[in-house]
Amino acid sequence: MSQPVLEARGVSKLFPAGRSTVRAVEDATLALQPGRIVALVGESGSGKTTLARLLARFYPPTSGEIRLHGEVVKGKPRAYYSDVQLIFQDPFGSLNPLHRVRYNLERAVKLHHPKADVDQRVAELLERVSLTPVEQFIDKFPHELSGGQRQRVVIARALAVEPKVLLGDEPISMLDVSIRLEMLNLLDRLRTEDGLALLYITHDIASARYLCDDIVVMYAGRMIEGGPKEDVIADPLHPYTQLLIDSSPDPERSDRPDLFDAEDLGEPPSLIDPPAGCRFHPRCPLAMDVCRTEAPPRTELPGGRWTHCWLQEKR
């Protein structure tokens, strides 16, 4: 496996909330390789967006380190941003309503390639994200575009920087269903053509399976399982991953016996005062005594899989 472009090692983020602290992300470790897509899957409050924002350096980690090309990042993030770009969830919010498409792209090109032929590069960028014919889109304001077209502009703006890493924070969840796949296909194409390293954050495990190579599952601020996507989905190691997969809409669902009672699935814990031990133990039908007291360590398994679950540790 090649050298990772971007890495998070043991990263935690605690937010102060009055007298208490919100433990948004704890001990997260993640590596992004060129030309590979990692999906970060979890529910709201699992810490996946916080982790994305840590990787985008919107705020510093409380502990742990972020490494770009093997070096710990520090100082001003300007240079960092020529390698790492983030695609926001809301295409309506991430374009200034007062600026035309052209302005957004021109600024990005001018800032990173001051000597380039700006018009030509802007046109190329729009073509890369399939906003063609270019003349039809270049002078539009965001409100004149559909959600999908806006998200393409956002992606084009990020590409103008020629980054090595693209972080997508639920980039399709606010788009109409029928145009989501085109967006995923676009991301997949960029990964193949440019060798981008991509982090795809989502709550939709089916779309993660469609796009990514590896899946990492987060629960209540912690990473609980990871590995090649088909293995994780076909044979989840952690009971929470099982729950997540069982809960996802699936028209092909066969009537297999469920591990969980569908009428009482429970809810994720508060991050201010999370349960001791494994954070999933209050909901876990297989919880043992050790689960209630000690946080499970990372268990490495063959085939690049790993999990934090006492069940696997015992094996």
Next chain:
Amino acid sequence: MIMLRSWKVRIGLSILGFFILLAVLGPLIGGDPRANDISSISQPPSAHHLFGTTQFGQDVLAQTIAGARGSMLVGILAAAIGTLIAILVGVPAGYFGGAVDNGLNFLTNLFLVMPVLPLILIVAGYVQGTGPFVIALIIGLFGWSGGARTLRAQSLSLSSRDFVLAMRMVGEPHRRLIFFEILPHLTGWISAMFLHGMIGGVMAEAGLAFLGITDSGSISWGTMIQAAQQQSAVLRGLWWWFVPPGLCIALIGTAATLVNFGVDEVSNPKLRQARRSVIVRTRKVVSA
């Protein structure tokens, strides 16, 4: 201009426009406000003196028109100074946060809790030759803190909006983020603030003049009322002396309030939803 759709905005802006026009063209139409007509002293309105005359035989109409210039000049100047300071203090405070915010916010709060009127009195009394420019400067210097607080709050929320974060990731410098991404979204607030400042300036000037702080040689609505008060115009029933300048000040206040209400209605969809025209049109379709 979507704002012009509201009748309140249209009326308010027309009133303000009228007075600004009056201030600009005043000298051409008003006649000499200082000329003393000894043949008519303290006369009620007549064909010769439409608004009557003062105790000194000066034409009230000419004085009111000239006063528009004095009052509006102070109002606009004070508003410009106050708004500018509010922008320079409020926007960076909200945008940068941290130490910058702490410092600027401290300054804002300091001016916010300062007893402004006594301070203006002291400063204005201290400064020699309080012409309209000095008065405007004083009013502006002491009247920006409320606006700065509003702009700080707005910039604070705008600077964490996705589009600002996204442009920052693209590599935009702070200067451009402030002036090209954030400031354009504040124009509504800033123009409302300017209008408010202008009214405040006109009123403050009137107040200061009434207290005798301003240079009595200059003519404004405030100095007119002060002169009338000094000559006990109220007791002597010379109503035509103080009513026109007072009415002008009230009209300016009304105009600003109308504009504010109107802008609110247009920009707040919840208020707009119940617009009468829409309901009437809906009824028509239903009954047809």
Next chain:
Amino acid sequence: MSAVLVVEGLTVDYVTGAEPVRACDDVSFELRRGEILGVAGESGSGKSTLITALTRLQRPPAVTTAGRIEFHGTDLVALGPDDLRKLRWTSLAIVLQSAMDALNPVMRVGAQFVDVLRAHDKTLSRKDAWTRAAELLGMVGISADRVRSYPHELSGGMRQRASIALALACGPELVVMDEPTTAVDVVMQRQILAQVLRLRRELGFAVVFVTHDLSLLLELADRIAIMYGGRIVEIGTAESLYGKPRHPYTRGLRDSFPPLRSPLRKLNGIPGSPPDLRNPPPGCPFHPRCADRFDGCDEQRPELLTIEDHAVACRLYPSGEDQS
């Protein structure tokens, strides 16, 4: 079985600008007792407009310009506000996407149930009403000691379930649900759906379930109506719609959901953007995005015609016959 709800030719216009915008165009369907009808559509499909028209919650500038909504033989369109009020809760209840925020934040959850219960049954004592409130919350898996909680003390998922229980408080025959699970996570969504299915079995109410998520409806609904550009383009049982979708849009929409288990293949969704209702395309509203369009699709508007168990509005099936 008898029909609870018959909608015929329902047409809703928005009269904001000079030209009225038609958000719901000649929509007709029937709902039988205890049936779950799913309505799937994207932005601009008219599904939200349909909901407000069905429940008569519509406000200006939206106007129902044609059609009937027959609920047990009474035309709701013609009904006055007083009669409507009597009908709400007792016969017709609504759960909205943001229902969790519709609970009064300064009132105990149970008290809001008591208000609703006693407003519709004057003979009910206060004490009995509280007991009933606890029972209702129990139906959606909220324990009885939560009756005295304030809404902010409950999680989002609990509030959403509480509002479903509140909708069922007076034993309605029809519950209209507008994206009731969009604001909650997948696990909570699964739990809510399981509860709705059980309660439907026990209480026998019918459901109109509106969502953008077709994959969800395929598991939940008995029949599904697909809306596009303000019209129903296809309606049929969940099995037939999933197994044999006729309309190119339905097919495209079904293939917009990547599978969770079966082998992956490249999927393309549907190219283009959903229609702008202010400026609808002529002919079939889907023709600009349709891969199967042919001469005339941009001129003639296809009617909804029945094929076997299934109705479709597409010129590929001209006389209601199945071509494929």
